[in-house]
Amino acid sequence: MRIKTSREKRIFRFKTTLRWIIYYLIIFICFILMTSGTWLKPVLLVPAAICIAKNNDQMPAAFTGAFCGFLIDIACGRLYCYNAVLLTVFCVAVSLMFDLWLRSKFINYMWLTILVSYLQCWLDYKFYYQIWNYDNVENIFVHVTLRVWLYTIISSVILYFLFKLVDHFLMPKEHLTIEEVIKTS
Amino acid sequence: MRQFLKSARFKVLLVFLAFLVGIMIYAVTKGGYSLSGASFINTITKPFRTASNSIAARFESFTDKMNHADEYYEENQRLKEQIGELNKQLTDYDNLKEEVEELRKFVVIKEEHPDYIITQPCEVLGYVTNDPFHSFTIDRGSADDIFPYCPVVTAEGLIGITIDVSEHTSTVRTILSPDLSVASVSSATNADYGIIEGTVLTAENGSTKLTHLSTENSLKVGDLMITAGNSGLFPKGYAVGTVTDIGIEANGLSACAEIKPCVDITRLSSVVVITDFAGKKEDSDADQDLP
Numbered sequence: 001m002r003i004k005t006s007r008e009k010r011i012f013r014f015k016t017t018l019r020w021i022i023y024y025l026i027i028f029i030c031f032i033l034m035t036s037g038t039w040l041k042p043v044l045l046v047p048a049a050i051c052i053a054k055n056n057d058q059m060p061a062a063f064t065g066a067f068c069g070f071l072i073d074i075a076c077g078r079l080y081c082y083n084a085v086l087l088t089v090f091c092v093a094v095s096l097m098f099d100l101w102l103r104s105k106f107i108n109y110m111w112l113t114i115l116v117s118y119l120q121c122w123l124d125y126k127f128y129y130q131i132w133n134y135d136n137v138e139n140i141f142v143h144v145t146l147r148v149w150l151y152t153i154i155s156s157v158i159l160y161f162l163f164k165l166v167d168h169f170l171m172p173k174e175h176l177t178i179e180e181v182i183k184t185s
Numbered sequence: 186m187r188q189f190l191k192s193a194r195f196k197v198l199l200v201f202l203a204f205l206v207g208i209m210i211y212a213v214t215k216g217g218y219s220l221s222g223a224s225f226i227n228t229i230t231k232p233f234r235t236a237s238n239s240i241a242a243r244f245e246s247f248t249d250k251m252n253h254a255d256e257y258y259e260e261n262q263r264l265k266e267q268i269g270e271l272n273k274q275l276t277d278y279d280n281l282k283e284e285v286e287e288l289r290k291f292v293v294i295k296e297e298h299p300d301y302i303i304t305q306p307c308e309v310l311g312y313v314t315n316d317p318f319h320s321f322t323i324d325r326g327s328a329d330d331i332f333p334y335c336p337v338v339t340a341e342g343l344i345g346i347t348i349d350v351s352e353h354t355s356t357v358r359t360i361l362s363p364d365l366s367v368a369s370v371s372s373a374t375n376a377d378y379g380i381i382e383g384t385v386l387t388a389e390n391g392s393t394k395l396t397h398l399s400t401e402n403s404l405k406v407g408d409l410m411i412t413a414g415n416s417g418l419f420p421k422g423y424a425v426g427t428v429t430d431i432g433i434e435a436n437g438l439s440a441c442a443e444i445k446p447c448v449d450i451t452r453l454s455s456v457v458v459i460t461d462f463a464g465k466k467e468d469s470d471a472d473q474d475l476p
Contacts, residue, residue, distance in 0.1 A: 035238075038245065040315050076313060080219075
């Protein structure tokens, strides 16, 4: 097995720390954007959490999902930890799927984002509007929920390339020795 | 997958999920007060949200000008004509003066209600993301003696009620929401009682709805609706909105009316919170009046 030099270890630690700082900086910016203005806005933190979950282990994915969910709860005035629980489950599932079955491709990320953001929007509509039997509640689904979902999907493309850029420079690359390659193949 | 399900990581995740559900249940029992974690994030992000909101407001105002240039031009022409007309009416100055005096009485409603204890003006930090009923967050909280279910007003009229109070911020539920009911009466007749409650359809136009109105009412379009003050949640006699349309409910048993709030709730910049007033119900009783 290839032994890392102390310099490589230092670089690895530095890059990992910097990568997570940038991840959380992006999350913070997404939160600020979500709480600004009076227009309907995409739930940016959902694709952001998925972007992070797809390239990371289950534990960091779960904590990031919980954090993003908690911020969504604050921004959208929801019961604290409601979205945190949802996004924790979704992010662990996404992380596992990319670990076990899926390749880290744009198309895989997109269909998962479409599915997860739809579930998030739909559950929000179910629990916060439809369940209370307001008159003409379907108007909210058409004029708010579906539009927010559409905006989220569109914005997820930008977030994908933003996170890809961060990962390109700061994600540690797997180094395999010749023995490991032979063993794997 | 099986390995993952049997692993310690999976058990840790389950414990973490149980912890989050625990917090969620704890949040429900807080009775309108924010969790300390949320308060902390709200406090940390407050300056950034204020800055980004001012940028967003400028951007929205710029795009609004660009999008409605023709409309504004027409409005400008119309207003010029109106000014000309008003100039002719200068001779009726005394009548106008009386009218202004009346309006001034309405604006300085605080002076007429010395029993009100109001906060300093609160800045609107931002609207709750994607809320069709335009709930918003203000920059004052429990540190400024605000607590859940305090009426939120401007000089022009009632806006809503505080529902989620943290140390330095509070969330306000508006009268456009179906979750807030305000007992009200017509100021003209002082007899036509009803419940003002938002609906999905009226909220789209920035209006609300007056329900449970007698079919034999004498309400007219343009009548001002004021709070009845029965519930103890709102002070008596505060302006809510004007009647824009009157009709009969689908069940035919009662009448209803569309109410345009005295204030444009979708474009607020500052409000005040009434923390105490004569006839206010105790917190525990007030909770029971909320839907």
